[in-house]
Amino acid sequence: xxxxxxxxxxxxxxxxxNNTTSLSAEPFILKNLRLAKSTKNLYAIESALNAAGDFYxxxxxxxxxxxxxxxxxxxRKQRKKTPxxxxxxxxxxxxxxxxxxxxxxxxxxxxxxxxxxLNVLNTMxxxxxxxxGLHKQVxxxxxxxxxxxxxxxxxxxxxxxxxxxxxxxxxxDLNDNLRSQKFYFxxxxxxxxxxxxxxxxxxxx
Numbered sequence: 001x002x003x004x005x006x007x008x009x010x011x012x013x014x015x016x017x018n019n020t021t022s023l024s025a026e027p028f029i030l031k032n033l034r035l036a037k038s039t040k041n042l043y044a045i046e047s048a049l050n051a052a053g054d055f056y057x058x059x060x061x062x063x064x065x066x067x068x069x070x071x072x073x074x075x076r077k078q079r080k081k082t083p084x085x086x087x088x089x090x091x092x093x094x095x096x097x098x099x100x101x102x103x104x105x106x107x108x109x110x111x112x113x114x115x116x117x118l119n120v121l122n123t124m125x126x127x128x129x130x131x132x133g134l135h136k137q138v139x140x141x142x143x144x145x146x147x148x149x150x151x152x153x154x155x156x157x158x159x160x161x162x163x164x165x166x167x168x169x170x171x172x173d174l175n176d177n178l179r180s181q182k183f184y185f186x187x188x189x190x191x192x193x194x195x196x197x198x199x200x201x202x203x204x205x
Contacts, residue, residue, distance in 0.1 A: 006036050006044050010051040025055055045075055046092075053099060066103040072096050091130055094120045098138060105145050117142065126165070136162055136176075143183050152187045159183055178204055 009032035016025040029052045036048035053068035073096055101116030121138060124131050139158040146155035159180060185200035 002035055002039060003041075003044060006032060006039075006048060009035070010047055013051040013055050016055065029055065042075055042078065046072055049075065050092075050096070057099060057103070060106070062103045062106040066100065066107070069096055069099045069103065073100065087128065091128070091134075094124050094131070094134070098134070102141065110149075135165065140179065147183065147186045147190065150190055152190050155183065155187055159187075 009028050013025050013028050013032065016028070032048045032051060033045075036044040039045075049068045049072040053065045053072065056062075056065035056068070076093060076096070097116050097120050101113045101120070103113075104110075104116065105113030107113075117138060121135065124135065126132060126135060139162050142158045143155045146152070146158070162176070162180075181200045181204040185197050185204060188194070188197035188200060
C-alpha cells in the first residue's frame with residue numbers, strides 16, 4: 001500500500017534526522033516525495049514535505065529546509081475546503097509557519113522571519129493545550145535569537161512575555177526559572193552589567 005510506504009519512509013527520515021549517522025536521508029526524502037506526489041493526495045504530500053523540512057531543520061540546514069515548508073504552505077492553500085474547526089489542521093498550519101519563520105531568522109532575514117513568527121503568536125489562541133507550550137517555546141527561541149544578535153532589549157521583552165503570560169500558558173516551573181536566569185545572565189553580561197550577571201549565574205547554579 002502506497003500510503004503505508006509513505007508513512008514508513010517518513011518515520012525512517014525522522015529517525016535519521018534525530019540521530020548522528022553517516023547514512024544519507026536524501027534518497028529516502030526524494031522517494032517519499034515522489035510517492036506522495038504520485039498519489040495527488042494533499043495530506044500525503046504534506047506529510048512528505050514535513051518529513052523533509054523537519055529533517056533538514058534538525059540538522060540546522062535552514063536553506064535546505066525552507067523550500068519544503070514554503071511548498072507545504074502553498075499546498076495547504078490549494079485545498080478547496082479548509083477545516084477551520086479541525087484543531088490538528090490549525091496547529092499544523094501554525095507549526096509550519098513558525099518553521100518558515102525560524103528558517104528565515106537563521107538565514108539572517110529578520111524581516112521575513114519575524115513576520116511569520118509574530119503572525120502565529122498574534123493569531124494562535126492560548127487555550128489549546130498544545131498551543132500553550134508552543135507560545136512558551138517560540139518565545140524562548142526568540143530570546144536565543146536576539147541574544148545571539150546582541151539585541152538584548154528584544155530578548156528581555158520576550159522573557160518578560162513568558163512571565164506575563166504564565167497564568168494562561170502555564171506557570172513557570174523550576175526548569176523555566178533556571179532557563180530565565182541563564183538568559184538574564186547572557187543579557188546582563190552583554191550589557192556589561194556584570195554585578196547583575198553574577199547574581200543571575202549564582203541563581204542558575
